[in-house]
Amino acid sequence: MKQAVHIGGKPSSEPDPQGLLHAVALGDREAFAALHDAVAGSVLGVVHGVLRDRAQSEEVAQEVLVEIWRTAPRYRRDRGTAVNWILTLAHRRAVDRVRSAEASAAREQRAALLDRMPEYDEVVEEVEARLEREQLRRCLRTLTRIQRQAVILAYYGGLTYRQVAEDLALPLGTVKTRLRDGLVRLRGCLGVSA
Incomplete structure (x- = not known):
């Protein structure tokens, strides 16, 4: 069962992504589960906004969540909120996927052209x-x-x-x-x- 996080001495039903991310950076699996539940929908929304493909969006969102677990210690509170850091990771990963797909398509197109090109002009x-x-x-x-x-x-x-x-x-x-x-x-x- 989720534990309520106290903000300013008052119990809150909303988890504090900042505190959760700090706990994740220390290796707290329960904090990661809570952070996952808190941001997974937003991450998927950002990724889907870039990719426009549900299956790819789900795959990239999963990659982002794994990246959060791995790179949580790199988060710096003085550079922005935890949610902004997470959504920036999601956006960058989605853009990387688009660029990778475009590069792959361009390589395939060049290869197809080379196959069709005669050996002489x-x-x-x-x-x-x-x-x-x-x-x-x-x-x-x-x-x-x-x-x-x-x-x-x-x-x-x-x-x-x-x-x-x-x-x-x-x-x-x-x-x-x-x-x-x-x-x-x-x-x-x-x-x-x-």
């Missing part, structure tokens, strides 16, 4: 390929008509020298010469050494 690859194609088109325009036709048929059309010669109605030797000269000119235009 697709945009850079596409831009480089586009620039190379444009440079090749410019260089192809520097070739003679027959050189350009022979290169396109052989390298883009996949035809053999003989097929290119038949397609252009030119002798095989002429096609080989035009292809060789065209490739030399392309290498020079593209800045590729032989």
Whole structure:
């Protein structure tokens, strides 16, 4: 059964959190039980106001009450009331839980992004390929008509020298010469050494 605490010589039905916290600091388990009963609702209210989740709030409130038992000797009466000290602990612990959850979510999001990121930069690859194609088109325009036709048929059309010669109605030797000269000119235009 709870013992009434006397304030100013008069019996009081309300426990004195200040006196209880002092007794808890000295290791008094009964005082802790009384303090627990006196502040548990307020602690849960503060924590729930921050977390907005009943299950997490109950868990954090329990952690705060354990922390009160462990850290009661650190309480300094000259810095505020026992209730304010306890509710400050509750608020800090709730904010820590929010920050921890946000940090965890941010880590998971970064990990998910890393899983989706290609091993190379697709945009850079596409831009480089586009620039190379444009440079090749410019260089192809520097070739003679027959050189350009022979290169396109052989390298883009996949035809053999003989097929290119038949397609252009030119002798095989002429096609080989035009292809060789065209490739030399392309290498020079593209800045590729032989």
